Amino acid sequence: KAGVTQTPRYLIKTRGQQVTLSCSPISGHRSVSWYQQTPGQGLQFLFEYFSETQRNKGNFPGRFSGRQFSNSRSEMNVSTLELGDSALYLCASSFGTYRGRRGDEQFFGPGTRLTVL
């Protein structure tokens, strides 16, 4: 079964621009979560979407937004980019319903490396 795919894998933008990142979850998964990873702050939760609704949100400014489509694919958008937004953005998918003893294992994609100049 295909894993989580993220596009693009690498992106270079300049300050003030906006960017849209895409995540395609594993087939059958309805939950998509987004994380930001930086050397200084580590892995931080951005938000989670389940069945097209935002179910959880982390402590990030409103410049970070997301959405989920009916096929569970998700996009995240960052507007008015700042130098500090340079990071690896990871998405993770899961069934989202805590199936039995397995709990809700999350499957991460390879990430999109965003560089803001």
Next chain:
Amino acid sequence: DAKTTQPNSMESNEEEPVHLPCNHSTISGTDYIHWYRQLPSQGPEYVIHGLTSNVNNRMASLAIAEDRKSSTLILHRATLRDAAVYYCILRDVVKAAGNKLTFGGGTRVLVKP
């Protein structure tokens, strides 16, 4: 959220066991203990999880203290491929809906040939 404490780094020799400790003294009764690892240049991957009893799977074993205030992830025979950052995470899947994972600093494992 209940917090976890892990050593920053550990070294092991190839084909020897690795014991990764995690302290979670403020764990609640409905917190599950999850472990993820992140190999170099990859996203994290699920390793194992447990609630009260020790757990085994093809990747590792999870030993949970009787009072649940600490746990240990055991890699039985470390290989070079096991070199990664290992994260111990508490998740209350009963009280909190959703999939938010709160990552700490993790333990960087170095495996020497």
